[in-house]
Amino acid sequence: MSGQLMEGRKCMRVMVADDSLLFREGLARLLTERGFDVIGLACDAAWLTSLVRRDPPDVVVVDIRMPPTHTAEGIEVARELRAGHPELGVLVLSQYVETHYAAELFDEMGAASGGGGRGYLLKDRVSRLDDLVAGVRRVGEGGLVVDPALVDALMRRRRTRDPVKELTDRERQVLALMAEGRTNTAIAKTMNVTVKTVEAHVRNIFDRLDLALTEDDNRRVLAVLAFLRR
Structure with missing residues (x-):
């Protein structure tokens, strides 16, 4: 199966940072079995920083909460690493839906960095290996990955008037899948539904969010970011 996944594709280089030995080693083994080149493992932010400085990977998969304070070390080290390596992809794993950290990951880090992808997944998603593998690869290719549970939480937080609220139920579903x-x-x-129906929903989303077609911007990414920034 890993041969089918990686056939014709670059062997993506990955580092994994998590203070749990079992989780760290288990995730590394799963990714290796799916054809990724896991070139480094770290148990804390300082160790990860040292590894990336010596040999930058395509993607770092990092837990939000790591030693010494177990608060937001993962987000902080991701920001620092992206400042020095703008093309680095960052996939954050979290035990919980933490919307304020997710907003920082997608908004502040995105504005200050280059082409590297960003992603936020719950650790429960690791049990769905195909989703995890697709997420790591998408981040490594410069894309965005947002856990469906985070999308739901952000939608529930809507209180003030904004364009996202004006989307229909079907359009919101399309945006969540985007x-x-x-x-x-x-x-x-x-x-x-048909692809043409989806295309119509996507056009409506772009119109409602006032995202004009330009040569420089990816409107799918902008639509997701407009949603996350609120």
Whole structure:
């Protein structure tokens, strides 16, 4: 299966940082079995920083809460690493839905960094290996990955008037699937509708969020960011 996944694709280089030995080693083994080149493991932010400085990978997979304070070391080290390596992809794993950290990951870090991808997944997602593998690869290719549980939490937090609130239920569903990094074809299969229907929903989302077509901007990414920034 890993051969089918990686056939014709670059062997993506990954580092994993988590203070739990079992989780760290287990995740590294799963990624290796799926064809990724896991070139470094770290138990804390300082160790990860040292590894990245010596040999920058394509993606770092990092826990939000690590020693010594177990608060936001993962986000902080990700910000510092991205400042020195703008093309570095960062996939943050968390035990819980923490919207304020997610907003920092997608907003502040995105504005200050280059082409590296960003992602936020719950650790429970690791049990769904295909989702995890797709997420790591998408981040490594410069894309965005947002856990569906985070999308739901952000939607529930809406209190003031904003364009996202004006979306229909179907449009919000499409936007949520876009936030997961799904293509129009994949969204159509998930929603059991035609690709043309999805394309119409996507156009409506762009219109409601006032995202004009330009040569320089990716409107799918901008739509997700407009949603996350609130």
